[in-house]
Amino acid sequence: MSSKGKDLVTGHDAEHEYEAGLAVVAPDAIKDPGLEPHRVRMTDKSEKHAKNAERQVTAMFLASIVGSAFALWAYFAFPLSPTDLGTVRSNTLFLGLGITLGLFGIGVGAVHWAKTLMPDAEVSEARHQTRGSEETRARAIEIIDLANQESGFSRRKLIRRTLYGALAFFPLPGIIIFGDLGPNPADSLKHTMWRKGTRLTRDPYGTPIKATDVTLGSVFHVIPEGLNESDHKLEEKAKAAVLLVRVEPEILKESDERKGWSYDGIVAYSKICTHVGCPVALYEQHTHHLLCPCHQSTFDLTNACAVVFGPASRPLPQLPITVDAEGYLVAQSDFTEPVGPSFWER
Amino acid sequence: MSTATATKKKGGFLAGTANYLDERVGVAGILKEFGRKVFPDHWSFMLGEVALYSFLVLLLSGTFLTFWFQPSMVPVIYDGVYGPLKGADMSVAYSSTLDISFEVRGGLLMRQVHHWSALLFVAASGLHMLRIFFTGAFRKPREINWVVGFVLFVLGMAGGFTGYSLPDDLLSGNGLRIIDGMIKGIPFIGAYTSSLLFGGEFPGEAIVGRLYSLHIMLIPALILVFVAVHLFMVVIHKHTHYSGPGRRDDNVVGYPLMPVYVAKAGGFFFIVFGVIMLVAATFTINPVWSYGGYDPSPVSAGTQPDWYIGWLDGALRLAPTHLEFMVGNNTLSMNILLPMVVGIAFLVVVALYPFIEAWVTGDKREHHVLDRPRNAPTRTAIGAAGVTFYAVLWAGASTDLIATQFKMSLNHVLTTIQILLIVGPILAYIITKRTCLSLQRKDREIVLHGRESGRIIRMPHGEYIEVHEPLDEYEMYKLVDFKAYQPMLARPNDKGVITLRSRIRAKLSGFFFEERVEPVTATELEAAHDHKEIH
Numbered sequence: 001m002s003s004k005g006k007d008l009v010t011g012h013d014a015e016h017e018y019e020a021g022l023a024v025v026a027p028d029a030i031k032d033p034g035l036e037p038h039r040v041r042m043t044d045k046s047e048k049h050a051k052n053a054e055r056q057v058t059a060m061f062l063a064s065i066v067g068s069a070f071a072l073w074a075y076f077a078f079p080l081s082p083t084d085l086g087t088v089r090s091n092t093l094f095l096g097l098g099i100t101l102g103l104f105g106i107g108v109g110a111v112h113w114a115k116t117l118m119p120d121a122e123v124s125e126a127r128h129q130t131r132g133s134e135e136t137r138a139r140a141i142e143i144i145d146l147a148n149q150e151s152g153f154s155r156r157k158l159i160r161r162t163l164y165g166a167l168a169f170f171p172l173p174g175i176i177i178f179g180d181l182g183p184n185p186a187d188s189l190k191h192t193m194w195r196k197g198t199r200l201t202r203d204p205y206g207t208p209i210k211a212t213d214v215t216l217g218s219v220f221h222v223i224p225e226g227l228n229e230s231d232h233k234l235e236e237k238a239k240a241a242v243l244l245v246r247v248e249p250e251i252l253k254e255s256d257e258r259k260g261w262s263y264d265g266i267v268a269y270s271k272i273c274t275h276v277g278c279p280v281a282l283y284e285q286h287t288h289h290l291l292c293p294c295h296q297s298t299f300d301l302t303n304a305c306a307v308v309f310g311p312a313s314r315p316l317p318q319l320p321i322t323v324d325a326e327g328y329l330v331a332q333s334d335f336t337e338p339v340g341p342s343f344w345e346r
Numbered sequence: 347m348s349t350a351t352a353t354k355k356k357g358g359f360l361a362g363t364a365n366y367l368d369e370r371v372g373v374a375g376i377l378k379e380f381g382r383k384v385f386p387d388h389w390s391f392m393l394g395e396v397a398l399y400s401f402l403v404l405l406l407s408g409t410f411l412t413f414w415f416q417p418s419m420v421p422v423i424y425d426g427v428y429g430p431l432k433g434a435d436m437s438v439a440y441s442s443t444l445d446i447s448f449e450v451r452g453g454l455l456m457r458q459v460h461h462w463s464a465l466l467f468v469a470a471s472g473l474h475m476l477r478i479f480f481t482g483a484f485r486k487p488r489e490i491n492w493v494v495g496f497v498l499f500v501l502g503m504a505g506g507f508t509g510y511s512l513p514d515d516l517l518s519g520n521g522l523r524i525i526d527g528m529i530k531g532i533p534f535i536g537a538y539t540s541s542l543l544f545g546g547e548f549p550g551e552a553i554v555g556r557l558y559s560l561h562i563m564l565i566p567a568l569i570l571v572f573v574a575v576h577l578f579m580v581v582i583h584k585h586t587h588y589s590g591p592g593r594r595d596d597n598v599v600g601y602p603l604m605p606v607y608v609a610k611a612g613g614f615f616f617i618v619f620g621v622i623m624l625v626a627a628t629f630t631i632n633p634v635w636s637y638g639g640y641d642p643s644p645v646s647a648g649t650q651p652d653w654y655i656g657w658l659d660g661a662l663r664l665a666p667t668h669l670e671f672m673v674g675n676n677t678l679s680m681n682i683l684l685p686m687v688v689g690i691a692f693l694v695v696v697a698l699y700p701f702i703e704a705w706v707t708g709d710k711r712e713h714h715v716l717d718r719p720r721n722a723p724t725r726t727a728i729g730a731a732g733v734t735f736y737a738v739l740w741a742g743a744s745t746d747l748i749a750t751q752f753k754m755s756l757n758h759v760l761t762t763i764q765i766l767l768i769v770g771p772i773l774a775y776i777i778t779k780r781t782c783l784s785l786q787r788k789d790r791e792i793v794l795h796g797r798e799s800g801r802i803i804r805m806p807h808g809e810y811i812e813v814h815e816p817l818d819e820y821e822m823y824k825l826v827d828f829k830a831y832q833p834m835l836a837r838p839n840d841k842g843v844i845t846l847r848s849r850i851r852a853k854l855s856g857f858f859f860e861e862r863v864e865p866v867t868a869t870e871l872e873a874a875h876d877h878k879e880i881h
Contacts, residue, residue, distance in 0.1 A: 018709075018710040018711040018712070019708065019709070019710040019711070020709055020710075020711060021707045021708025021709035021710060021831070022706075022707050022708055022709065022831040022832050022833070022834055022855055022859065023707065023709050023711075023829045023830070023831050024829065024830045024831065024832055024864065025829075026864075026865070026867050028867045028868045028869045029826070029865065029867055029868065030822065030823065030826045030865075030866065030867065030868050030871060031868070032591060032592065032594065032823060032827070033591050033592075033819040033820055033823055034591060034592045035591060035592030035599065036590075036591050036592070036820040075451055075452065078451075079451065080427075080448065080449060080450075080451055082427040082449075083427075085427070085428065085429075085448065088447065088448055088454055091451055091452070091454075091455075092452075092454045092455045092458070092626075092627060093627050093628065095451070095452050095455055095627070096455045096623055096624070096626055096627020096628070097624070097627050097628075099455075099623050099627075100620050100623040100624040100627060101620075103616045103617075103619045103620035103623055104616070104617065104620040104624075106613065106616040107613045107614065107615070107616030107617035107618075107619070107620055108613070108616075108617060109613070110609045110610070110612055110613025110616070111609065111610055111613040111614065111617065113609055113613075114605070114606050114609035114610045114613065115610075118605055118606045118609060119601075119606065120601075120606075122387070122599050122600055122601060123384055123599070123600070123601070123602060124384070124592060124597045124598070124599045125383070125384040125584075125597060125598050125599075126596065126597055126598075127584050127595070127596055127597050127598045127714060128596075129712055130487040130582065130583060130712065178542070181542040181543070181545060181552075182538075182540075182541035182542040182543065182544060182545045182546050182550075182552075183541060183546055184538060184541065185537045185538060185540070185541045185546075185547070188547055189537060189547070203643050204641070204643075221643060221644075223643070232547070233421075234549050234640075234641070234642055235546070235547040235548065235549065235550065237641070237642045237643055238523075238547070238548050238549060238642035239547075241642060241643040271643065272642075273527075275527065275662075275681065275682075276523070276524045276526070276527025276528055276531070276662065276682065277523045277524070277526060277527040277530075277548070278520055278523055278524065278527075278645055278649075279520075279642065279643055279644060279645040281643075281644060281645045282647060293645055293646065293647045293648065293649055293746065294520065294524060294645070294649055295659075295662055295663045296663060296745060296746055296756060296760065307667055307668065309667065309756075309757055309760075310663075310667060310760075311662060311663060311664075311665040311666070311667065311669070311681045312667070312681070313667065313668050313669060313670030313679070313681055314670060340527070341526070341527035341530045341531065341679075341682075342530065342531060342670060342677045342679040342682075343530040343531065343536045343537040343540075343677065343679075344532075344533050344534055344535075344536050344537065344676050344677060344678075345537065345675075345676060345677075346676075346677050
């Protein structure tokens with residue numbers, strides 16, 4: 001042990017010195033005094049302390065057994081009751097605490113054992129440069145040369161190049177085979193369920209909304225009528241969700257072409273953020289701003305939902321609405337532009 | 347035949363087993379080679395161990411969860427024991443997650459063990475990377491292992507994100523929605539790529555099953571392979587050690603594998619597992635039942651991803667308004683591309699840093715003695731700038747919570763963070779570099795003149811001086827054992843031309859090493875002592 005502990009062991013391969021680059025190699029650097037002398041622990045000096053440490057380690061291992069046994073007991077002692085969800089908490093807590101003690105006992109015991117009773121004198125071992133010796137490297141090159149000669153890899157160009165070609169082509173079917181992961185979206189992203197005359201209904205129940213139900217300042221989360229019966233409910237909802245708000249008609253700044261899109265101060269805008277598609281679900285009544293909780297893009301409801309803050313760029317698309325003969329709010333058409341996050345060919 | 351009798355089993359069961367194994371797998375040779383291999387000891391070396399052990403805990407707890415979890419997005423009406431959601435529409439995935447939580451004994455515990463250990467895995471990997479960076483452990487011959495570790499860190503994030511999305515709850519569904527939006531923002535292929543990933547339009551019924559394959563098969567398999575390569579290289583290189591007396595580039599100082607390291611590292615696995623178990627037993631994480639199943643319409647305020655995705659989400663938030671442009675009839679969403687490019691560029695710089703520094707220093711020697719961070723001021727300052735950049739992006743993911751918790755204007759918080767993203771790293775760089783240089787100067791002072799003892803004495807001729815206590819040689823060596831580098835001028839090559847490459851290198855070497863403090867030499871030390879005697 002002590003002979004190995006000497007730090008004179010060296011693994012330096014004198015045969016290869018590397019460039020030091022910009023490093024300053026000072027000729028009069030302060031000399032390495034070698035490993036500091038080992039400090040003896042109490043447990044090394046006194047049998048009493050060693051015995052004590054032994055008892056401590058044993059106690060920890062015993063505690064581990066107790067912990068594991070407790071966990072076994074807790075598994076049965078704290079069953080889950082379908083009527084009392086508090087049982088989930090006690091099951092999790094006591095089972096977990098038991099296992100914790102089972103684990104800690106072993107871990108702390110082992111580390112304590114190593115620190116108090118196993119030798120703590122650091123030893124030094126030679127470290128060799130990663131690079132192989134000149135002899136090894138020469139032999140490696142020889143083997144490669146031999147393999148090359150025996151196979152004719154460099155010499156037989158035609159074989160080599162066609163092999164490269166084959167290797168380049170063979171993965172292609174392996175890529176194209178994933179083509180059916182999903183269809184080409186084509187125009188599906190540009191349309192939603194809204195049609196001329198589709199009633200605006202409450203999310204999630206699907207009950208129609210009368211214009212008179214929408215009081216000043218109130219907000220309705222809206223889905224198109226028939227969405228809940230749709231085959232692709234979530235996909236349709238992810239495009240067709242709408243937010244409906246009523247404000248004083250005179251504060252709406254409407255362009256000429258959108259003059260007829262609102263009804264008596266009631267406006268409907270897509271709820272899907274034009275940034276990355278989160279629902280723009282927060283409405284601030286006194287500023288008339290809509291806020292997306294994901295990235296805080298903010299839209300001005302009175303000004304055609306133009307972006308006033310945040311990473312989004314495009315206004316929320318507006319759904320043209322009116323009322324039908326029974327006074328229910330209906331769409332005049334689908335959205336006139338794609339809703340949701342931007343994409344290249346939109 | 348006489349050999350057969352000689353190797354006949356002696357000494358009971360253990361010896362018999364050892365003999366059996368040696369004769370079949372050569373276990374004696376393996377033990378002879380590795381049994382007393384020396385590992386250096388330092389608390390900071392445990393960070394990588396924490397990552398490794400939390401990965402093992404992930405494998406164990408994850409396997410448990412697969413026995414009950416059903417990765418299907420088929421809609422069902424919930425009919426489990428959790429009252430508030432009874433009768434609600436949800437996917438099978440979400441419903442089975444609720445069942446694991448409420449109807450399997452230890453199920454919630456294991457879910458929480460899995461989630462907490464995932465967080466710990468990424469955190470420990472990140473801290474381990476920082477340790478490697480700030481001590482220069484990535485230098486030759488460990489550059490490749492740095493890249494392997496980097497890949498592991500990215501795989502950790504990927505594993506985390508795919509797993510986070512599996513329960514198909516409202517929160518994780520919104521996370522997927524954001525991924526969908528980001529993918530759609532990629533020019534040319536965005537919409538199609540999103541369709542390939544989700545099996546059609548978002549959300550579809552495919553994504554959970556697909557992420558599940560990645561999460562339980564591909565990603566853990568890759569992590570296992572890279573961990574194996576990572577550790578294999580540690581064995582090849584042998585572990586680095588901190589500078590100090592007797593620690594050199596051609597030796598390794600520490601404790602032998604058997605028994606000390608086996609006991610310490612083995613015990614440490616149980617401690618890490620125990621800590622995770624304790625946290626999982628006492629602290630709720632990701633209470634999916636309170637979010638409800640995924641529905642594209644509702645969302646809760648204050649939504650946040652798991653912490654390790656925060657910096658990317660922050661990058662998305664920090665993009666200035668109106669960055670979207672029309673290119674002909676097409677839409678170019680720079681508000682999405684810019685954050686993605688910034689994030690990827692940051693990761694690329696991290697991955698390539700060892701090669702950049704090696705090129706600048708031109709130092710081709712092997713380095714096994716770690717740098718104290720102060721002794722590489724520019725590297726440490728670059729690291730601090732990088733950490734600050736990451737931290738500001740991360741804080742960017744909490745603009746709304748900062749605003750609500752501290753009663754500030756959301757708009758001002760965001761603008762402040764946008765400015766900090768540029769200014770913060772520069773400030774961090776300057777402060778760190780000055781601090782490192784000052785610490786180095788202090789070290790020089792201590793080596794040359796000893797430690798201030800605080801004891802003032804009066805000389806016979808009336809002068810007051812403070813007594814300085816000299817260091818012992820071991821302490822002193824710790825403070826002088828480092829190499830300084832000198833910047834170089836751009837030099838003409840054989841053809842007499844100063845190439846652009848050499849100009850850049852010269853500039854970089856100036857940036858790195860113009861300001862430096864060199865270690866005290868024996869000559870200086872002697873001069874200082876002579877000077878003292880004159881006093």
